[in-house]
Amino acid sequence: MFFFKQKEKIVEKSEALVGREKELEPILKNEISGVDLREIPLGFKTIIVGMGCFWGAEKIFWQLDGVYHTSVGYAGGHTSNPTYEEVCSGLTGHTEVVRIVYNPKKITLRKILISFWEGHDPTQGMRQGNDIGTQYRSSIYFKSNEDLSEIKEIMTEFQNLLYLNGLGKITTEIKKNTNFYFAETYHQQYLFKNPNGYCGLGGSGIKFN
Numbered sequence: 001m002f003f004f005k006q007k008e009k010i011v012e013k014s015e016a017l018v019g020r021e022k023e024l025e026p027i028l029k030n031e032i033s034g035v036d037l038r039e040i041p042l043g044f045k046t047i048i049v050g051m052g053c054f055w056g057a058e059k060i061f062w063q064l065d066g067v068y069h070t071s072v073g074y075a076g077g078h079t080s081n082p083t084y085e086e087v088c089s090g091l092t093g094h095t096e097v098v099r100i101v102y103n104p105k106k107i108t109l110r111k112i113l114i115s116f117w118e119g120h121d122p123t124q125g126m127r128q129g130n131d132i133g134t135q136y137r138s139s140i141y142f143k144s145n146e147d148l149s150e151i152k153e154i155m156t157e158f159q160n161l162l163y164l165n166g167l168g169k170i171t172t173e174i175k176k177n178t179n180f181y182f183a184e185t186y187h188q189q190y191l192f193k194n195p196n197g198y199c200g201l202g203g204s205g206i207k208f209n
Contacts, residue, residue, distance in 0.1 A: 007133040017091045019080035030069045031189035037071040050139035051120035052128025054096040055190040056199030060119045061100050066107025073182045095137045117158045121204040123168040129200045141178040
C-alpha cells in the first residue's frame with residue numbers, strides 16, 4: 001500500500017532522499033548536434049516541461065525549428081542530483097522533464113507551449129497513460145513573470161477546448177525558478193539513439209484551432 005501512496009502523492013521534503021553534491025555526469029553533449037548541454041547562448045531562453053516519459057517528450061521539441069538543443073532531467077522535487085532509480089522510487093519529489101533551450105527570434109514560447117499541451121494529456125494527475133507515478137506528472141517550470149503570463153493565457157485556451165470536448169481539469173504543476181538536474185547520458189536524446197524505443201505519449205486528441 002505504501003508503494004502506491006508514493007506513486008500518488010509527492011513526497012514531503014523532510015521524507016525525501018538527500019541526494020548528492022556532484023552532478024551525475026561530468027560532461028554532457030547533445031547526441032544530435034554535439035553542443036554542450038549546459039550551453040545557453042546569449043539572448044536565448046529556456047523552459048522546462050514535464051509530460052510523462054521524457055524520452056518521447058524530448059523528441060517533440062528537438063524537431064521544432066528554433067530550438068537550439070534539448071536535454072532530459074529531473075525537476076520539481078527535493079533531492080539534489082538524483083539518479084533515475086531514485087526518481088522512480090517516488091522518494092525525490094521530482095518529475096521527468098525536458099529542458100528546452102530556444103532562440104526567441106526564431107520560435108515563440110507560444111509555439112513551444114502548443115506542442116506541450118497537444119503532446120500529452122494534462123488532466124491525468126500523477127500519471128501519463130500507462131506510466132503511473134509522481135515522476136510522470138505534467139509540469140511547466142519557468143523563469144520570468146512574462147513567461148508566466150503567457151503560460152496562463154495559453155493554458156486557459158486549452159482548458160476551454162478540453163471542457164468543450166468533455167475532458168476534465170488541467171492538473172499541470174506550474175512553478176518558477178525550479179532546480180533542474182541532468183539525467184544520465186543514456187537517457188539524453190534516447191529516441192535519436194534508439195528510434196524504435198518506447199514512447200508512451202498519446203495526447204488527449206485535442207488541438208488548438
